[in-house]
Amino acid sequence: MGYLLKLLNWLGRLLNNKKCESNFIVQNGSVARFVFERRKLNSSDGSPKQNAFAPERHPDSNIFETSVCGLNEISDERLRTLGQTIRKDNIAIAAIEIRIEKVVEVGLVCNAAPELKSIYYPEHGVIVGWDEDKSLRLKLQQHLASNYTQTKLFTS
Amino acid sequence: MTAYAFSPSDNYLERLDATTAGQQGCAIKKSIVSELMRLRDTGASWLFNDLDSLAQEYSNSMQGNEVFNMAKKLLLVLPNDIIPPELDLDNDGDILFDWSGSRGRMMTIALRNDGRISYAARLSSTKTRNGNDFLIDGLPSEIIELVRAATQQ
Numbered sequence: 165m166g167y168l169l170k171l172l173n174w175l176g177r178l179l180n181n182k183k184c185e186s187n188f189i190v191q192n193g194s195v196a197r198f199v200f201e202r203r204k205l206n207s208s209d210g211s212p213k214q215n216a217f218a219p220e221r222h223p224d225s226n227i228f229e230t231s232v233c234g235l236n237e238i239s240d241e242r243l244r245t246l247g248q249t250i251r252k253d254n255i256a257i258a259a260i261e262i263r264i265e266k267v268v269e270v271g272l273v274c275n276a277a278p279e280l281k282s283i284y285y286p287e288h289g290v291i292v293g294w295d296e297d298k299s300l301r302l303k304l305q306q307h308l309a310s311n312y313t314q315t316k317l318f319t320s
Numbered sequence: 321m322t323a324y325a326f327s328p329s330d331n332y333l334e335r336l337d338a339t340t341a342g343q344q345g346c347a348i349k350k351s352i353v354s355e356l357m358r359l360r361d362t363g364a365s366w367l368f369n370d371l372d373s374l375a376q377e378y379s380n381s382m383q384g385n386e387v388f389n390m391a392k393k394l395l396l397v398l399p400n401d402i403i404p405p406e407l408d409l410d411n412d413g414d415i416l417f418d419w420s421g422s423r424g425r426m427m428t429i430a431l432r433n434d435g436r437i438s439y440a441a442r443l444s445s446t447k448t449r450n451g452n453d454f455l456i457d458g459l460p461s462e463i464i465e466l467v468r469a470a471t472q473q
Binding site for chain 1: 374388406407408410411412416418420421424426428430438439442445448450451452
């Protein structure tokens with residue numbers, strides 16, 4: 165089953181890697197980054213730290229990606245449900261919203277996620293275009309953390 | 321030879337009332353207490369406990385873990401006038417030290433297990449600095465100045 169999902173994701177990436185927009189990710193809209201650990205927020209005011217936007221190297225493509233959720237026409241209720249269900253082992257404590265124009269202005273790109281598993285999570289998107297140099301990634305993460313529009317805290 | 325041993329789960333500020341053996345044991349304990357008091361005065365002693373908590377959150381032990389040992393080294397060489405950073409573990413295993421100042425200023429140091437430092441400072445929307453260096457005997461002066469610039473009132 166795991167191999168089949170991997171194959172599907174690989175095929176999805178192959179077929180969809182030019183796909184930039186979805187119904188949920190539009191270039192003049194916003195995306196949200198789910199936060200699962202309190203340490204990703206500043207203890208003083210709850211604003212996001214740079215690390216809230218840290219990318220991870222994708223195991224198949226080997227490129228750095230930051231997973232986000234497209235916010236075009238999605239309700240707060242759906243956002244909260246996604247935050248509770250997208251990770252099997254953890255529940256999101258907050259969602260940080262940022263306009264895509266703020267992502268793009270520093271050379272990053274926000275795309276709809278190419279995996280076929282996005283059938284189940286069609287709002288899934290990725291921020292790509294990260295540099296291999298870690299200090300440059302930190303600089304861009306700081307830019308994103310400085311330009312968020314709001315943090316939605318999920319209280320249980 | 322005498323050594324003062326902390327157990328892996330020890331809180332740094334607890335167990336200091338434990339009995340020590342011999343003159344050298346007492347001397348070592350005295351110097352540990354005096355160093356911890358110095359760190360407490362600078363507001364930095366709780367950082368060692370926070371580092372320990374961070375290790376436990378990620379099911380690591382500070383003892384014997386190279387990156388946490390490096391992080392302790394970095395905390396010990398921070399000048400007294402620098403406010404304590406917030407700590408986190410990056411998804412690549414680096415320890416992160418974050419400072420945030422007024423008007424959105426930020427400074428981040430990512431420390432790798434071999435002492436390599438990646439850093440970025442955001443002093444305004446148009447003034448940013450970033451680079452890579454190594455923690456050898458101390459923090460490079462340029463990085464210390466960036467921390468001061470990011471945290472000044």
